[in-house]
Amino acid sequence: MANISAKLVKELRDKTGVGMMDAKKALVEVEGDMEKAVDSLREKGMAKAAKKSDRVAAEGLASVAVAGNTAAIVEVNSETDFVSKNEKFQNLVKEIAEVVAKNKPADMDEAMKLKTSNGNIEAALIEATQVIGEKISFRRFEVLEKTDNAAFGAYLHMGGSIAVLSVVNGTTDESVAKNIAMHVAAINPRYIDESQIPQDELEHEKSILTEQAQHEGKPEKIVEKMVEGRLNKYKAEICLVDQPYVKDPDMTVEKYVSGQNATVNTFVRYEVGEGIEKKEENFADEVKSQANQ
Numbered sequence: 001m002a003n004i005s006a007k008l009v010k011e012l013r014d015k016t017g018v019g020m021m022d023a024k025k026a027l028v029e030v031e032g033d034m035e036k037a038v039d040s041l042r043e044k045g046m047a048k049a050a051k052k053s054d055r056v057a058a059e060g061l062a063s064v065a066v067a068g069n070t071a072a073i074v075e076v077n078s079e080t081d082f083v084s085k086n087e088k089f090q091n092l093v094k095e096i097a098e099v100v101a102k103n104k105p106a107d108m109d110e111a112m113k114l115k116t117s118n119g120n121i122e123a124a125l126i127e128a129t130q131v132i133g134e135k136i137s138f139r140r141f142e143v144l145e146k147t148d149n150a151a152f153g154a155y156l157h158m159g160g161s162i163a164v165l166s167v168v169n170g171t172t173d174e175s176v177a178k179n180i181a182m183h184v185a186a187i188n189p190r191y192i193d194e195s196q197i198p199q200d201e202l203e204h205e206k207s208i209l210t211e212q213a214q215h216e217g218k219p220e221k222i223v224e225k226m227v228e229g230r231l232n233k234y235k236a237e238i239c240l241v242d243q244p245y246v247k248d249p250d251m252t253v254e255k256y257v258s259g260q261n262a263t264v265n266t267f268v269r270y271e272v273g274e275g276i277e278k279k280e281e282n283f284a285d286e287v288k289s290q291a292n293q
Helices: 008-014 020-029 034-051 081-085 087-103 107-114 121-132 175-186 197-215 220-238 253-258 283-292
Strands: 058-066 070-076 136-145 149-158 161-171 246-250 263-271
Touching: 008 020, 008 034, 008 149, 008 283, 020 034, 058 081, 058 087, 058 149, 058 161, 070 081, 070 263, 081 087, 087 121, 087 136, 107 121, 121 136, 136 161, 136 263, 149 175, 149 197, 161 175, 175 253, 175 263, 197 220, 246 253, 253 263
Parallel strands: none
Antiparallel strands: 058 070, 070 136, 149 161, 161 263
């Protein structure tokens, strides 16, 4: 049996974040070979991660990275919001965004195989799950590209609880694009302009507004005008360019960007956990469950 020094155990602990006894046991099993010990712990971490697969990961962070004329926005989830304050987790999310922006994967399967400073994204997630002790998952990403005569705008709200990536054409001034990203983060528009609103959505909204107006007992001609006015208001509320600009409500977003000789090309807004059904647990039951493990 190899002589396992305390220095070797500490080195493995620093590399993997596991406990002292787990580190020593792994080194004994592979007769002191550091690389084999790391691999062994990762394999065991994979088993531990699998046990966490049924847990709901609806917290975490979103991030944005820019690489030349390509940019990426990503969301990485954890089970509790405490993890978002973990430096290891923050660095992992940042690196995933950078790797995705640099390599432009076509889908999640391709993204998970991208090389990182710690193997690939898939292996990094497994190790993070093992070390942090919560299910860590890479939920989604989007890659955007721009021309030389355009600018990316990146904005993170509260460190990444909301992330926005925008593309503004006609200017290379990143501050203009960032202002658009900040507006999108705050107001959450669904479309750039009304041409993007699906016709069936407009018809659905129109039918609701018509019923509301009819219940008010107005004449048919008045009902038509009321519906038209309310539908226009609805469109203005959900379309970015028609919204009052958050930094100067006296002008619309369209007036702001046109004043910069620019136009909004696109935007992507990620709010961490949106659309995920969070599991509600009684706190006492949760403590009891942890104590029983």
